Amino acid sequence: MESEATSQAGQALSTAAVDFDFTHFDLHLATKLVVALAIGLLVGLEREWRKQDADDHDRIGIRTFGLMGLLGGLGGTLTPTIGTWLVPAILATLALLLVNDRRVTAKDKAFTLAEDMTTLVAALVTVLLGVLASIGAMELAVSCAVVVVALLYLKPTLHALIGKxxxxxxxxxxxxxxxxxxxxxxxxxxxxxxxxxxxxxxxxxxxxxxxxxxxxxxxxxxxxxxxxxxxxxxxxxxxxxxxxxxxxxxxxxxxxxxxxxxxxxxxxxxxxxxxxxxxxxxxxxxxxxxxxxxxxxxxxxxxxxxxxxxxxxxxxxxxxxxxxxxxxxxxxxxxxxxxxxxxxxxxxxxxxxxxxxxxxxxxxxxxxxxxxxxxxxxxxxxxxxxxxxxxxxxxxxxxxxxxxxxxxxxxxxxxxxxxxxxxxxxxxxxxxxxxxxxxxxxxxx
Structure with a gap:
């Protein structure tokens, strides 16, 4: 049953993504990648703005998040061609890089990895939303991105409400x-x-x-x-x-x-x-x-x-x-x-x-x-x-x-x-x- 479910999931991902001919410009493919990039820029906009309050200019911002969104879009697009292992590999590699970066940065700073966990999770979510956009669910991906930005922006409000x-x-x-x-x-x-x-x-x-x-x-x-x-x-x-x-x-x-x-x-x-x-x-x-x-x-x-x-x-x-x-x-x-x-x-x-x-x-x-x-x-x-x-x-x-x-x-x-x-x-x-x-x-x- 488990192998059958895995096979069906692989088939669904393959049918969701069109077999693109990469030898010429494909407007539909370009649109998906642009949406994936825009999702990353949207989430990164809030993170970049938040750096001003935190006075932490080493924190990843709008450019990095934009690239991570595009990375997810490329991963989802290339999965039918390279293999279903591509997206998990991208996520694992990115997680290791981010965790190591935070540990190195934390040596000379007053914050710890746990305090910056929201940014790390937001980065992984951004990649997955880029993947979601690349397989055709662009409206859902953008809607989720807006929810992510709202959750990040409303941090003080949510904390205050819960405290009351x-x-x-x-x-x-x-x-x-x-x-x-x-x-x-x-x-x-x-x-x-x-x-x-x-x-x-x-x-x-x-x-x-x-x-x-x-x-x-x-x-x-x-x-x-x-x-x-x-x-x-x-x-x-x-x-x-x-x-x-x-x-x-x-x-x-x-x-x-x-x-x-x-x-x-x-x-x-x-x-x-x-x-x-x-x-x-x-x-x-x-x-x-x-x-x-x-x-x-x-x-x-x-x-x-x-x-x-x-x-x-x-x-x-x-x-x-x-x-x-x-x-x-x-x-x-x-x-x-x-x-x-x-x-x-x-x-x-x-x-x-x-x-x-x-x-x-x-x-x-x-x-x-x-x-x-x-x-x-x-x-x-x-x-x-x-x-x-x-x-x-x-x-x-x-x-x-x-x-x-x-x-x-x-x-x-x-x-x-x-x-x-x-x-x-x-x-x-x-x-x-x-x-x-x-x-x-x-x-x-």
């Missing part, structure tokens, strides 16, 4: 990385149970998404302050899932109930983004439906925006600092799992209704589907309206789904209690009233 982490925050970060980068990729992406409604990867993805929203909210509040941090989280969270954002804010409001109104403003802003998302989806898929839906959805968004403006204006001066909010933990897995289980149950009910009622149960189906998500029912209604031309019933179905979704978020907010519950429920209730008034105008006019 509390033990609880570090523990929460590690747990989040485990559920998102270790558990999620290994879960099967297939349906189980009745109607195959339980998909482990999809369900766990929702858990990750809710946990991510909690993280975004927590650290945005720490970085930007209570008011601006909550609003920023509401905007981006609403683009992903207003329900998941509500779950996250309910948890934060439970930790800091005195800031309940500010968190309610975040929920209202997430609902504004939700209505905008619905408007964009319908406008793309069924413009005739979007025209009729514009007034109800627009009034709902405007109402929620007014709540956000009022809460922010009346609380911006009284908002406490992030350190005074006493938010215990940015990561609470149990709450995310409970919501994911609830969503699975709702999806099962939706499938049962679809199986038994079909299109005749559109309104019932919309109400049930809205308990979990608005995008799916919006897409379904928009496609149906585009085919049948039935617009008004589609508008009613989407608004029913919005009402059901607001009910779920109202229950979530209500469990948190306090000012957060009162203002969140009030904002969502007034949104529905505004949408109903807009629908009434559409019907009678």
């Amino acid at each position: 982490l509390t033990p609880a925050e570090l523990q929460a970060t590690v747990r989040f990385l485990v559920i998102s980068l270790v558990i999620l990729p290994v879960l099967p992406d297939k349906g189980f149970g009745p109607y195959e409604v339980f998909n482990p990867r999809t369900t766990w993805l929702l858990v990750v998404m809710i946990s991510a929203m909690s993280f975004v909210g927590y650290f945005a509040i720490r970085a930007l302050g209570a008011a601006l941090g909550v609003l920023a989280t509401g905007i981006f969270g609403g683009l992903v899932s207003s329900t998941a954002t509500t779950v996250s804010f309910a948890k934060l409001a439970g930790d800091a109930p005195e800031q309940g109104r500010i968190f309610a403003a975040g929920v209202a802003l997430a609902n504004v983004m939700m209505t905008l998302r619905i408007a964009v989806l319908t406008a793309v898929l069924a413009p005739s439906l979007a025209i009729v839906l514009l007034l109800p959805v627009g009034l709902a968004a405007a109402t929620a925006a007014l709540f956000v403006a009022f809460i922010w204006y009346t609380t911006r001066k009284s908002a406490v600092s992030p350190n005074e909010m006493k938010i215990a933990n940015p990561f609470q897995l149990s709450q995310a799992i409970k919501f994911a289980v609830l969503l699975t149950v709702i999806l099962l009910l939706e499938r049962v209704l679809t199986e038994n009622f079909g299109e005749a149960g559109l309104y019932v189906l919309a109400a049930i589907a809205g308990l979990a998500d608005l995008d799916a029912i919006t897409l379904s209604v928009a496609k149906n309206a585009n085919v049948s031309g039935e617009v008004l019933s589609g508008v009613v179905a989407i608004l029913l789904a919005m009402a059901a979704n607001a009910l779920v978020k109202g229950i979530i907010a209500g469990r948190a209690g306090g000012a957060f519950a009162r203002w969140s429920v009030a904002a969502m209730s007034m949104m529905l009233v505004s949408a109903a008034c807009g629908l009434a105008v559409e019907v009678y006019l």
Whole structure:
């Protein structure tokens, strides 16, 4: 098995690199080598700039890194002709040269090899990115180079951020990385149970998404302050899932109930983004439906925006600092799992209704589907309206789904209690009233 895998890897590398005729100028080959050189110059630019702060002019800089990028490009290009051992040999030789150079230089200086390890690793990465560019993956190689430069440049910022982490925050970060980068990729992406409604990867993805929203909210509040941090989280969270954002804010409001109104403003802003998302989806898929839906959805968004403006204006001066909010933990897995289980149950009910009622149960189906998500029912209604031309019933179905979704978020907010519950429920209730008034105008006019 191992020899077969090695053989396949060699074949992949051979097919990735074109058999070039080196007796004439090849523009495609030249482009790859230029990209490899540019990658080295890009990484070397940061290293050269860093030498000014370190007052270390012996450190390798932009010219050397440029040559290393080109070296990688040449190694990847010549591998099919010379042999697969060429790139490993280049890396080993370069590593030995760099390590020896650092040891010699360190004799008369105050730094050690370990302190300059970042530059050595960056050099080897640059060579490999040059190889990657030479086998045709130029966009990926350039993207990786930009990430490398960002990591090198942000060294002081990253060190400062890590230095400010509390033990609880570090523990929460590690747990989040485990559920998102270790558990999620290994879960099967297939349906189980009745109607195959339980998909482990999809369900766990929702858990990750809710946990991510909690993280975004927590650290945005720490970085930007209570008011601006909550609003920023509401905007981006609403683009992903207003329900998941509500779950996250309910948890934060439970930790800091005195800031309940500010968190309610975040929920209202997430609902504004939700209505905008619905408007964009319908406008793309069924413009005739979007025209009729514009007034109800627009009034709902405007109402929620007014709540956000009022809460922010009346609380911006009284908002406490992030350190005074006493938010215990940015990561609470149990709450995310409970919501994911609830969503699975709702999806099962939706499938049962679809199986038994079909299109005749559109309104019932919309109400049930809205308990979990608005995008799916919006897409379904928009496609149906585009085919049948039935617009008004589609508008009613989407608004029913919005009402059901607001009910779920109202229950979530209500469990948190306090000012957060009162203002969140009030904002969502007034949104529905505004949408109903807009629908009434559409019907009678």
